[in-house]
Amino acid sequence: MIVAEQKSLAEIDQLVRNAKKLLIVGCRECVTVCMAGGEKEVGILASALRLKWENEGHKTEIVTAMLQRQCEPEYVAELEKQLDGVDCILSTACGVGVQYVAEKYPIWTVPALNTKFAGGALEQGVWTEKCGLCGECVLHLTGGICPIIRCSKSLLNGPCGGSHDGKCEVSAETDCAWALIYDRLKKMDRLDLMLELQPVKDWAKSRDGGPRKVVREDVRL
Amino acid sequence: MSVAEPKAPVAEKASGAAAPKEGAPKKAESPFRTDSKLERLFAQGEFVVTAEIGPPKSASSKGIRENAKILKDATDGQNLTDNQTAIVRLSSIAAAVHVLAEGGNPVMQMTVRDRNRIALQSDLLGAYSLGIRNTLCLSGDHQSFGNHPTSKNVYDIDSIQLLQTVKGLRDDKKFLCGEDCKINPKFYIGAAANPFGDPFEFRVLRLEKKIKAGADFIQTQAIFDLERFERFMAMARERGLHKKVNIMAGIIPVKSAKAMEYMKTVPGMIVPDEMIARIKGAADQASAGVDLAVEMIQRMRQIEGVRGVHLMAVGWEEKVPEIVEKAGLLPRPKVKE
Numbered sequence: 303m304i305v306a307e308q309k310s311l312a313e314i315d316q317l318v319r320n321a322k323k324l325l326i327v328g329c330r331e332c333v334t335v336c337m338a339g340g341e342k343e344v345g346i347l348a349s350a351l352r353l354k355w356e357n358e359g360h361k362t363e364i365v366t367a368m369l370q371r372q373c374e375p376e377y378v379a380e381l382e383k384q385l386d387g388v389d390c391i392l393s394t395a396c397g398v399g400v401q402y403v404a405e406k407y408p409i410w411t412v413p414a415l416n417t418k419f420a421g422g423a424l425e426q427g428v429w430t431e432k433c434g435l436c437g438e439c440v441l442h443l444t445g446g447i448c449p450i451i452r453c454s455k456s457l458l459n460g461p462c463g464g465s466h467d468g469k470c471e472v473s474a475e476t477d478c479a480w481a482l483i484y485d486r487l488k489k490m491d492r493l494d495l496m497l498e499l500q501p502v503k504d505w506a507k508s509r510d511g512g513p514r515k516v517v518r519e520d521v522r523l
Numbered sequence: 524m525s526v527a528e529p530k531a532p533v534a535e536k537a538s539g540a541a542a543p544k545e546g547a548p549k550k551a552e553s554p555f556r557t558d559s560k561l562e563r564l565f566a567q568g569e570f571v572v573t574a575e576i577g578p579p580k581s582a583s584s585k586g587i588r589e590n591a592k593i594l595k596d597a598t599d600g601q602n603l604t605d606n607q608t609a610i611v612r613l614s615s616i617a618a619a620v621h622v623l624a625e626g627g628n629p630v631m632q633m634t635v636r637d638r639n640r641i642a643l644q645s646d647l648l649g650a651y652s653l654g655i656r657n658t659l660c661l662s663g664d665h666q667s668f669g670n671h672p673t674s675k676n677v678y679d680i681d682s683i684q685l686l687q688t689v690k691g692l693r694d695d696k697k698f699l700c701g702e703d704c705k706i707n708p709k710f711y712i713g714a715a716a717n718p719f720g721d722p723f724e725f726r727v728l729r730l731e732k733k734i735k736a737g738a739d740f741i742q743t744q745a746i747f748d749l750e751r752f753e754r755f756m757a758m759a760r761e762r763g764l765h766k767k768v769n770i771m772a773g774i775i776p777v778k779s780a781k782a783m784e785y786m787k788t789v790p791g792m793i794v795p796d797e798m799i800a801r802i803k804g805a806a807d808q809a810s811a812g813v814d815l816a817v818e819m820i821q822r823m824r825q826i827e828g829v830r831g832v833h834l835m836a837v838g839w840e841e842k843v844p845e846i847v848e849k850a851g852l853l854p855r856p857k858v859k860e
């Protein structure tokens with residue numbers, strides 16, 4: 303899933319302060335799971351802003367709404383009925399959701415979250431990055447551990463000389479992806495994969511080739 | 524190529540001579556792949572000595588030139604680091620040109636941290652055109668260690684792929700994309716090896732990968748843990764790697780026990796406590812550091828498959844000639860005609 307994290311209240315305040323009527327829109331998908339922009343977080347954010355502005359004598363009306371999925375136009379269309387008098391939308395979806403809302407309505411739309419990465423939970427309250435979204439999966443070469451995003455240098459022929467006790471040179475908190483790959487391949491008796499010289503990567507399939515599109519003729523209408 | 528048997532000296536180039544007539548016996552091809560002095564010295568069977576020069580955090584050439592003067596006759600090659608520890612410094616290409624101007628033999632270090640394949644290949648062409656003949660291909664320290672931690676890291680290709688790139692340009696006259704490079708750079712290709720990185724058992728296999736990718740010589744991470752290095756070399760010999768590549772043992776002459784304490788914290792370095800205690804206990808720590816470096820060089824000469832040493836006297840370059848002399852390695856050998 304997409305993992306995101308809420309911006310600070312102070313920053314959000316600055317983004318929406320000039321509105322007369324603010325609509326905070328949550329999303330029931332990834333950001334609900336990672337507890338950044340679901341129904342609960344929308345409620346807490348609305349209360350926090352109300353409280354802050356009340357104390358400061360600032361007047362902006364706040365209303366809230368929830369969408370099943372902000373990254374799909376059909377769901378975003380449901381907002382229509384709740385926009386009366388709204389001059390600013392604060393989206394607590396990932397960056398994709400914010401953009402769908404902004405594209406659909408001629409209303410100033412701002413993000414409440416910083417979208418972090420494609421990953422999952424490690425434990426309650428801790429999420430970790432798993433996929434580099436590079437456009438050409440190499441997990442079959444690396445025992446199911448992504449070197450593109452989990453190695454700090456995206457090495458295809460790792461580990462570098464900084465790998466120490468299973469940790470990355472960048473931080474003692476970070477596992478060295480290539481140490482994990484080595485352990486896994488060894489256990490699976492596939493170390494031969496690590497002896498091969500992996501050729502240079504085609505980054506044009508990643509964001510370096512410009513904004514990407516997937517076109518599936520077989521499912522187009 | 525096997526580095527065990529010394530090669531015949533280079534065939535003299537007939538300058539200005541007419542092209543040989545068809546059917547005339549062809550001149551013996553040079554047994555060397557490059558014009559590098561290092562390649563020749565290894566082929567002669569010499570125990571090769573290189574040393575590191577760290578370019579400054581300024582636009583001044585003074586320190587590099589001074590160090591080049593100090594090192595050019597005491598060592599066979601001088602490494603110029605490439606924005607080491609991700610701190611912006613005078614570029615390794617420019618530094619190498621200063622070393623050339625002083626009569627040295629620069630080894631231009633190149634990391635894949637800051638340049639993509641376009642910039643790396645472009646710099647290889649430029650560096651060769653300026654007279655640089657040796658390069659050392661590295662991953663580079665992550666930029667979070669340096670003075671611009673918010674920068675983007677490139678890592679378009681990795682260090683092993685850079686080795687392949689330099690070799691492809693030299694031996695196949697091809698750019699990475701497959702296009703021809705008619706007048707191609709012919710570098711003597713170096714790589715790093717870290718026997719102190721983990722997983723230890725993979726380190727020798729990684730060395731083998733680097734040889735396959737194109738490494739002609741290896742400069743290791745600084746060695747303090749002799750026992751582990753000996754194990755590494757034994758594993759390398761078991762796989763015959765010492766015959767396929769010229770391994771140079773990395774040595775840091777230490778000024779003080781404090782410096783060693785710091786090095787101990789660097790990821791991928793092992794500094795045994797008893798060695799720190801030895802320097803700490805010395806009346807004159809700096810001279811004990813020199814003695815230790817000399818002793819290490821002598822130990823390295825005993826290890827089968829170690830073909831030279833690489834001295835990383837960061838900020839202490841002036842001590843290198845003394846260390847090389849005390850190790851009995853002066854004067855440095857000449858290339859035989």
Ligand code: SF4
Nearest residue numbers: 453462470471478479
């Ligand atoms: S230590 Fe491991 S994860 Fe970190 S950069 Fe090196 S190979 Fe990648």
